[in-house]
Amino acid sequence: SAAVLSNELNNTDKVVKYINRARARGIEILPPDVNLSREGFTPLGEKIRFGLAAIKGLGLSTVQAILAAREAGGPFRSLFDFAARVDPRVLNKRVLESLIKAGAFDSLGARRSQLFAAIDRALEYGARRGRERQIGQFGLFATSAEGAASDLEPPLPDLPEWPLEERLAGEKETLGFYVTGHPLERYAEEIALYTDATTEHLLGAGDFKAEASAGDLSDPEAEGKVDTDDVPSPSGLSRLRALAGRTITIAGIVTALTLKTTKRGDRFAIFTLEDQYGSLKVIVWPETFSRANGLLRNDALVVVRGKLELEENAATLIAEEILTLEELKTRMTKQVIIRVKSGAVTPANVDRLYGVLDRYRGSADVLFEIECAGGILVRIRPNPFVKITPSPEALSEIRRHLEGCEIRLVNGRRP
Template identity: 30%
Template sequence: SAGMQKHLRALKPDKFADLIAMNALYRPGPLKYIPNFIARKNGEEEITYDLPEMEEYLAETYGISVYQEQVMRLSQKLAGFTKGEADVLRKAMGKKIFALLAKLKPKFLGGCEKNGHDLEIAEKIWSDWEEFAEYAFNKSHSTCYSVVAFQTGYLKANYPAEYMASVMTHNMNDIKKVTFFMDECRRMGMQVLGPDVNESQFKFAVNDKGEVRFGLGAIKGVGEGAVEAIINERKEGGKFNSIFDLTKRIDLRAANKKALESLAISGAFDSFEDSHRAQYFHDDGSGPFLEKAIKFGAGFQAAENSSQVSLFGEASDVQLPEPHVPVCEKWGNIQELKAEKEVVGVYISGHPLNDFDLVMKRFCNIHLGVLETEEAKKNPGEYKFAGIITAVQHRMTKTNKPWGFFEIEDKHGSMEFRLFGEDYTKFRQYLDVEFFLYIRGVWKERRWGGNKADEVPAEKEFKLNSVELLNDILENKTNSITITMPLKEVQPENISELKTFLNDNPGNCKVNLRVIDKKGTWVDMHSKNFRIKPEQQLIYDIQDQLGLEVKLK
């Protein structure tokens, strides 16, 4: 976690015992001792012991009691507890049996006094232990966790692609976790490629370029038998060069029509030259193209199996004409991504909201991954976020009043909203699947059912203040754009190229050109009549292709 990373950077661990201690301390309760632990480790705070005899068992944790085992050994050394009595003390602490601790206290104090220790100091030690009982942790458990954490941390740092492929494989049936780890891959600068019949394995794997490739086994409708048929034939006969080559070579009983449809939808055939996903489902009146390809492959295999060796001992070649590949329009980006998610459960090749990155960066102040957290609910301010509607239902109450709910998601999470009364009437026009929305609202307390009795705990609901179509936000909320051009680049050809970009996007937004010299002195030139439509692609093109800075206002 980010918190553990922060503390470990401050701690600067140089031995494994430091990791074990941090694992035990990083929990509710002992968290408060972490600053002292770090300060003592780094020599910024004096290491002290209530009794010199305690150093033997507390030295590795810089004088701070961290483990149950330390208390067990100290009870034996200071108060003469037997191993059995020390274990009873451990159980009392581990299970937080405070009545049993109260019974053990007189024995501990008496034993300390008998061994010549100051009774007042013994009282303090026991008092500390009583508090320690609330968070006492077993060192052997913490050691196991630390070993695993260290090993996985090493693998993630030194073999990132292989590690992430393994993690996603082990969570292949939990699509939320797969999505989380795909986001982590992107954060690490690692590309996760979609499924490909010419490269994918059954599980997530790493290709020759060090990229993570989606596993064919993660595609809905593609069974293990179909994947084995594809991979085994690929190993034996090499990569497939077309859908016809695929259907001619693989076992079509194992890889049936449903499996091949799912593969086509997921993009597993995208590596075939001059092909796209829409073609496989194009129907010219004689059936979808994919069905024709399957029939062709089945026919080829049947003819090959029944062909006879000629009189001169030469095998006769099977020659069947390949079906005509249809010419049709490609699926749009949204349609392709939607189909992709249906069979895989996640967006792989992109995200529907990618076209709104600029809008969300400028006009949103939260994402759905954190909107429902307790920290977010405590903030009285207005939240602004964007997303795509994935589910909608319109219903009637028992009193015959309309209400509805919708689910909206962004790149980080999803959330469901329920609308009643005026809110439903006001925002109903926006409740449609695949609508891109920009929403503003606040968390407010509400006592459900109208019961304001003190015993009914107050819950919070997210109150929508406004809903707008995300497509309109950039244009509606941008009055002007300022393009900064270095003085040395103010050349006729550069101005002409910039003008071409702007002329292709007429609209109502003002354009300012800022010319700046090496000293940082600048002058703004405002266009009186020239207006454009601010669009994300235009802004990115000016930045990426012309290398100019663009600011929106």
């Protein structure tokens, strides 16, 4: 498996495809690491370590210089130690940016935000240490270049870590896929409640067979062979045929977005929708595109409702509607359950709550669950005409007026 990946270091699309296949078969992909990664992908039992040469922005000469410095001086202790020891002829700002975004310095203990802010200082530090080594100056109290580098390292700025979305975006930019998480993970429960398909459901993650000339990623004897396109297995193809023509609702991240124009001058879009399990081609014809309200952009989280088509054993989703997850929740929520402790149910809070319900009138029923002494739970249904639109703003106001309350949204499709 690692050898197959290493054969395609310069082909990000194929690397991503093989990684998705490996993950579907239970193989964990470990992030790149300046102290543990080699040039190519490295097998570690049921895991594979990402190779440095597969990081975008790193040339082969840079990777070889990193490995040579590590071999000569042992593991890198810090960003500044790294900058001081790696050949400055191949080390520049872009290289450090790529390594940090890819998470290759994470094991050193510093936050990516701190490292990124210190890039210029690290390069200056490395250049200065290089000049000192050339003229034999090791510092007033140090006995070696390594000692001086360690003693005089500037402190990292005290910065909060990048938000998860920014860290994941950096991984996608430099590695072609997400390593430490996925943008959809935080929405997993909502997506499961409000959509009815995933690429795993449609395409069967791991349920593929390679063409006759292709290497099998799970077969050690096939390592080293170059894979070609995947085709569905008989069971996967049967599933696709059964689903063809059906309308589905699926959530994912927009990637590889291409905007085109018909002969009549109408704009339409083609993109790849990615979720945690795989990807699906989506076509958005002009009428639907005109209603998308600018939602289509790379890396955007969208919900697509459309008809699944099967042509030459390949699945394509013809979009009929593009929504945000919040829009879908607002539309499909049939009941809002508000659970609160009895002590929070004061006349003033009740008045404020009814003000919220009045401002955000909608179609979802409201049910109150009051936690009373002795573990007694009292359920109260207000006037049947009291209904709400469960927008983020409405739910935020409810939480503000009923501190500590829990809110559950019930989809009408499910009990």
